[in-house]
Amino acid sequence: MTYPRLSRTVIAAAVAATILVPVSSVAEQVTIGQTFLASGLDPAKGSNGWALVSHGIGEQLFRVSRAGEVVPNLAASAKRNDDGTWTVELAPNRFFSDGTPVTAAVVAAALNRTGAANPSARATAGRLTFTPVGTGTLMVETEQPTTILPSILAEWAFPVYRLSGDTPIFTGPFAVDSFEPGGSIEMSPNAHYIDAEARPNVTLRRIADGQSLALAFASDELDMAFNLPVETLKMLNATGKEVTSFPVSYQYMMWMNTRSPALSDRRVRRAIDLAVNREDLVTASQAGVPASGAFARSYPFAAEEPLQHDPKKASELLDAAGWILGDDGVRRRDGARLEVVLYAYPQRPDLVTFQPVVRAALAKVGIAVTTQVTESPSDVAASGEFDLFLWAQHTAPAGDPGLFLSLFFETGAARNYSGWSNPEFDALIANLRAEGNPKARIDLARRAQEMIAAEAPVSFLVTPEWHVGLSSKLEGYALWGSDYYVIRPDLVLAR
Template sequence: MIRFSAVLLRSDIVKAALAASLLAVTTLHAPDAKAQAAEDAPLRVGKTFIAAATDPAQGSAGWALVSHGIADQLFRVDRDGRLVGNLATDATRIDDLTWQVTLAPDRLFSDGSPVTAQAVADSLNRTVAENPAARASAGALTFEAQSESLLTITSERPTPVMPSILAEWAFPVYLYAGGDLHFTGPFMIADFTPGARLDLKPNPHYPQADSRNPVQITRVADGQALALALRAGEIDLAFHLPVESRAMLQASGDIAVTSFPVEYQYMMWMNTASDALGDARVRRAIDLAIDREALIAAARAGRVAHGAFSQVFPFSADEPARHDAQAAAALLDEAGWIRDGDGPRMRDGETLSLTLVAYPQRPDLVTYQPVIRAALADLGIEVTTRITESPTDMARAGEFDLFLWAQHTAPAGDPGFFLLLFLGSEGANNYSGWSSAAFDALLADLAQTSDPQARNLIAREAQALIAEEAPVAFLVTPEWHVGKSARLAEYEPWGSDYYVIRSDFGLRE
C-alpha cells in the first residue's frame, strides 16, 4: 500500500465657506484617490500565447487554465519540484488498478458550490472520455465517489504513480453545470477572447479574494513587441522575453528582468513518414549535425540537452547530445545520399531537401532556424524554413519534415507522461509517427514499476533508444526571461510556464 500521503444652507457666506472647504478637502485627498485607483487597477500580463479554450476536455486547455490561475488539480508540483496535495490531501494505492483519493476540506468552486467527490468524478470522467491526453499515462481512468470526500479511481493500465498522473495538465477539476464551467483557482474568467485576451477577476470563494486585483492577460505574439509594451508601461509583466531585450529594459531603471532555468526542452521532431526521414541513419545524421552550443550562442541562453528531460530531474539522460559533423556525413553516405563536391546530396536523382518549421510563440525556436539550416547545408542538405502560428494543427497534420518544438516534458515530476503521450506508438501526440516495439515494451515496464530508482533507470533506457532511432532531436534546456514593473517587483517565476499566475500573484498585504 502506497500513501501520498448622507440643512440645507441658505447663507451665501456659508455657501462660500462650504465651497472653499470642499475644495480643500478635494485637493487634500485627490492624490490619495489617484493612488488608490492605481493600486486597484488590473495587473496586466503579456504572454506570447494564452488559452485558446476554457474547457479541459479540449486539447491543452487544462494547461492554460492552471497556468492562468483559474483551475486547480487534485495534486500539483510545488516551487521545489515536489509533488504535493492540492484539492486532495492524499492518495492510497489499493491494488494494481485501484486508488483511493481523499479530498481537502472546505474547498469551493467559483459559484460557491462545494468541491465534492461526485463533482470531481463527473468532471474528470468527462475529460477522460473526450481528451486523449487524459488517457496517456494509464489509459482510461474511471472516477467514482464513495462519499462526500472520498474518491475511487480505477485505471485501464496499472500505474504506481497515480498522484503524479492527477497532477498532469489534462486533469484540472471543474463543475460542469448547465453548460457552464466553474473552477477552483484564485481567479475566475470575466471575459475571454480565445487566443487573444483573458480578463480575470478574483474568485470570491478563494481565500484572500479581497486582497487581489483583477488580471488582464493579453497575447503578444512577437517577443520584441512584448518588450516594447513593457517599456511603454502598457503591461506589468512580460513573460518570455527575447534575451536581446534585457539590456534595453534594465536601462529604463523601473523595470526588473528575471532570468531563470526552466524544465522545458527545446527539440526537433523528425517526420518518419517522409521518404528520407524514414531512415534512422538520416535522422541520426541530422541529430549529429546540429551544434547545440551554436544554438545556445544564437539565443544567448540555455544548456545542451541531456535527452528528453532537464537535468533537474533524476531521470534525465546521463550524457549531453553529441555533435559530430564527420559522423553525420558518413551516415548519409551509408544511407545512399551521396554528395559530389560541394553540391547537394542526391540519391537516385532526388535531392535531399527538407522543410524546417518553427513557431513565434517560442522566440528561441525562430532564432534556431538559420543556425540549423546552415549546419545541414554544410552537409549538403537543402533546407526551407517556415513559420506557423498554429503549431499543434500543423504537427498533427504531419505537414513538416523537421519541426522545432518546446515542451515541458515532466509537468508532474515524472517521466512517463511525455514518453507515453509523445513517443509511444499509440501516443495521441506522437508527431513524428515513430513506432518501436522495444520502446513500447519499456513503457509497459515503466507503467508497472513503483520504485523511483527503477523508474529513473527505465526512463534512461528509453532515452538511449530514442537517441539510437532519433525520431526527435533534443536540443537545448532553455533559460527564459521575465520582465516586471514596480507593481510586480516581488514576483518570482517558477514551474516554467505551468504556474505563472498563482494564489500569491500581486497579493496585497
C-alpha cells in the same frame, strides 16, 4: 527539481495557504502579456487544461511544488488499495468560483468527462474512472496498473471543474469575467478562495510575437511580460526595466517526421542529430545548457551522457544512405535533392532564433533547408505536414518521466508527431507504467532515452532559461515551474 517520493500510501497535510496582506477593499488592476493563451475554457479539449492552470483559473487534485515535489492540492491524500484501485480524500472547504462546494460527485463527473474526451488524460495509465464514495471521497480505477496516481493527477490534463450549462466553472485563485479567444481574458479574484481581497484584477493579453511583447512592456502597457526574446533584453535593460531570468524544465527539441521519404531512413535522422551543434544554439539564445536527453538534468531520470556533435560522422552516415554530395554543396540520391522544411513558431521566440543556426549546420553536411514559421504549431504537428519541427515541451510536468515518453513516442500515441514506431520501446513503456520502485523507474526512463537517441525520431537540443519582465507593481514576484504556474495565489501587488 526532486523526484517525487511516492510510496503505496501518499498522505500529506493539506497545502498551507500563503498568508497574504490585503491591499485594499477594491481590487487594483494588473496586465500580463504572454505569447500563448488558452484556446478555450473547456479542459477536456486539447491543451486547455495546461493553459487554464497556468493562468491561475484551474487547479488539479495534486500539484507540483516549487521544490518539484508532488503535493496535495484539492485533494488531501491518496492511498493505493490492495486491489490496485486508489482512494482519494478531498481537502475540506474548497469551492468553485460560484460558491459551489467541491464534492466527490462533481469532481468525478468532470474528470470522467475529460478522460473520455482527451487522449492526453489517458497517456500515463490509460483511462481513469472516478467513482464518488460519499461527499469527500473518490474511488479511482486505472485502466493500466500504476503506483504514481498522485503524479498523474498533477498532470495538466486534470484540472477540476463543474459545468454550468456549457460553461466550465473552476476553483483557482482567479475567476473568468470575459474571454476573447486568441485575444485576452479578463479575470477577477475568486471570492471563494482564501485571501481573495489581496489579489488584483488581471487582464491577460495574448501578444503573438516576442518583439511586440517586449515593446508593449517597454511602453508600460504590461506589468508582466512572460518569455521575452533574448535579443530584446539589452533594450529593456537600457530603459531601466526589471527583467528576471530563470531556469525552466522545458526541453527545446526538433521533431523528425519519420513518414517523410528522406527521414524514414534512421541514418539520415542520426546524421541530422549529429550535425547540429547544441553549444551554438545556446550561444544564439544566450541562455540555457545543451540537452542531454528528454529531461532537464535536474531530474534524476535525465540522461547522463552528453549528446554528440560530429559532422564527420554525419557525412559518413549520409554517404552510407546513398546521398552523394554534389558540386553545389547539396546531396542527391537518384536525382533528388536532400532538402527539408524546418518549422518553428513565434510563441516560443528562441525556436525562431534557432532556425538559421540549424539551417547553417545542416548545409555544412549537404542538406538544404527551407524555414517556415507557423502561428498554429499544434495543427501543423498533428497534420504530419512537416519534415523538421522545432518544438518546446515541458517533459516532466508532474515530476515523472512517464507522461512524455508515452504520449509522444508510443506507437499510435495521440502526440506521436514524428510517426515513430518501435515495439521494443512500447514494451518498455508498459513496464514503466507498472513499475513502482523509484530507482527502477529511473533506469527504465534512461533506457527509453537510449532507444530514442539510437533511432532519432527527435533531436533534443537545449534546456532553456526564460526571461520575464516585471513592473514595479509586481516587484519581487518569483517565477518558477516553467509556465505551468505563471499566475498563482500569491500574485499580489508589491507594497
